[in-house]
Amino acid sequence: MEILGLSPALLALFVSFGFMVGVLFGFFGMGGSFLITPTLLLLDYPAPVAIGSGLAFYFGTSVIAVLKHYDVGQVDYKLGAILFVVLSIGIELGSRLVFGLEALGIANLVTGVAYVVLLAGIGALFLRRAANLDDEDADDEDVDDEIPAIGQKIQSYTVPPMISLTSGGRASLWTISGAGGSVGLVSGLIGVGGGFIRMPAIYYLIGTPLTAAVGTSLFAGLFSGAFGTFTYGMSGSVDLTVVSLLLVGSALGARIGSAATTIVEEDDVIVYFGLMMVLASAGIALSELANWLGTGALDLVSVFLLVGSSFAVALMILYQVVKSFDGDDAGVQPAADGGD
Amino acid sequence: MIESVALPAPVQATLLVGVILVQAIALYAGYGVLERVATPLIETITDA
Numbered sequence: 001m002e003i004l005g006l007s008p009a010l011l012a013l014f015v016s017f018g019f020m021v022g023v024l025f026g027f028f029g030m031g032g033s034f035l036i037t038p039t040l041l042l043l044d045y046p047a048p049v050a051i052g053s054g055l056a057f058y059f060g061t062s063v064i065a066v067l068k069h070y071d072v073g074q075v076d077y078k079l080g081a082i083l084f085v086v087l088s089i090g091i092e093l094g095s096r097l098v099f100g101l102e103a104l105g106i107a108n109l110v111t112g113v114a115y116v117v118l119l120a121g122i123g124a125l126f127l128r129r130a131a132n133l134d135d136e137d138a139d140d141e142d143v144d145d146e147i148p149a150i151g152q153k154i155q156s157y158t159v160p161p162m163i164s165l166t167s168g169g170r171a172s173l174w175t176i177s178g179a180g181g182s183v184g185l186v187s188g189l190i191g192v193g194g195g196f197i198r199m200p201a202i203y204y205l206i207g208t209p210l211t212a213a214v215g216t217s218l219f220a221g222l223f224s225g226a227f228g229t230f231t232y233g234m235s236g237s238v239d240l241t242v243v244s245l246l247l248v249g250s251a252l253g254a255r256i257g258s259a260a261t262t263i264v265e266e267d268d269v270i271v272y273f274g275l276m277m278v279l280a281s282a283g284i285a286l287s288e289l290a291n292w293l294g295t296g297a298l299d300l301v302s303v304f305l306l307v308g309s310s311f312a313v314a315l316m317i318l319y320q321v322v323k324s325f326d327g328d329d330a331g332v333q334p335a336a337d338g339g340d
Numbered sequence: 341m342i343e344s345v346a347l348p349a350p351v352q353a354t355l356l357v358g359v360i361l362v363q364a365i366a367l368y369a370g371y372g373v374l375e376r377v378a379t380p381l382i383e384t385i386t387d388a
Contacts (some may be wrong), residue, residue, distance in 0.1 A: 056356070056360055059357070059360055059361075059364075060360050060361075060363065060364040061364075063360075063361055063364035063365065063368070064364050064367070064368050067364075067365070067368050068368075226357050226361075229353075229356060229357050229360060230353045230354065230356070230357050231353075233352065233353030233354075233356040233357065234349045234350065234352075234353045235349070236349075236352070238356055240356065240359065240360075243360060244363060247360075247363055247364060247367060248367065251364070251367035251368060251370075251371050252367075252371050255371055255375060
């Protein structure tokens with residue numbers, strides 16, 4: 001029996017996976033398409049369809065995020081508009097690169113390797129932050145304002161034309177274009193929304209305040225997600241059924257995840273999120289290895305690592321939410337970041 | 341995928357974006373209504 005062309009098991013998998021990704025999105029402020037695309041790749045969807053559907057899912061979650069942050073978000077509309085343009089160019093170049101790589105027969109390999117590096121890098125950053133939590137607690141007032149040396153150096157470049165930011169600062173159009181274009185290229189190449197690299201890029205490289213970086217990232221992401229969906233939709237590389245099922249789950253999960261940010265202590269979860277990223281990258285690496293070796297056994301392990309790790313973290317957040325209903329003393333902490 | 345083969349690709353792609361946009365708004369509003377209805381119920385149950 002098939003519903004919407006999918007088996008009931010696969011249908012339930014997409015809704016529940018969307019729900020779990022939504023919980024993570026609501027809690028960490030990230031779109032979750034970085035988990036959707038590799039999962040679709042593991043389920044043998046062609047790379048363009050996996051990437052196009054990942055971007056479409058990201059667009060849907062961005063709409064929900066913008067609606068949620070409409071009243072409280074601080075958005076630099078001018079910067080967001082410029083970023084939208086350069087992000088779109090980057091996504092277009094990235095998607096063309098994917099089709100070129102597919103013609104060469106290495107699209108899955110390149111996107112898979114890119115995921116491994118990206119997820120492992122993010123995981124390492126989170127784990128490093130978790131390891132330094134005690135140090136941050138000692139002087140946490142300065143943590144969010146601490147700009148890395150490379151960020152300060154990039155911000156110091158005043159190559160004209162300079163753009164005035166709503167927050168009062170100024171940034172070179174070249175810096176904005178370079179940061180936005182690079183993020184867009186990665187988004188188009190591997191099908192991620194890019195919020196988890198775009199928001200830090202706006203914050204660290206362009207130099208807006210954190211709240212403005214969050215709002216502007218969401219605003220730019222909304223349109224770049226729509227553009228990415230349109231680009232892949234032109235070639236019919238978006239599976240609307242899959243995207244719809246994922247959104248049904250993620251819209252509910254995002255609400256619960258957002259509510260959980262006031263219940264669950266971020267410090268308790270951040271280390272698991274870092275581990276989840278590292279395990280997800282290991283899962284993709286195993287999948288690539290399975291392709292090279294021509295064995296299906298490693299694929300099962302890779303699916304377990306990828307999906308299981310995200311489910312485990314989401315379940316932990318849900319457990320904390322349920323536990324809070326028992327009247328336990330719960331910490332009140334903001335989410336890790338507000339990107340998408 | 342939208343299978344309206346009679347429509348040009350740009351129109352199909354625009355329709356796709358529109359469908360996802362409407363779906364996201366509908367889901368956001370729908371779950372919002374559900375939350376407003378469910379929250380008092382959950383509080384009643386947990387307080388009982």
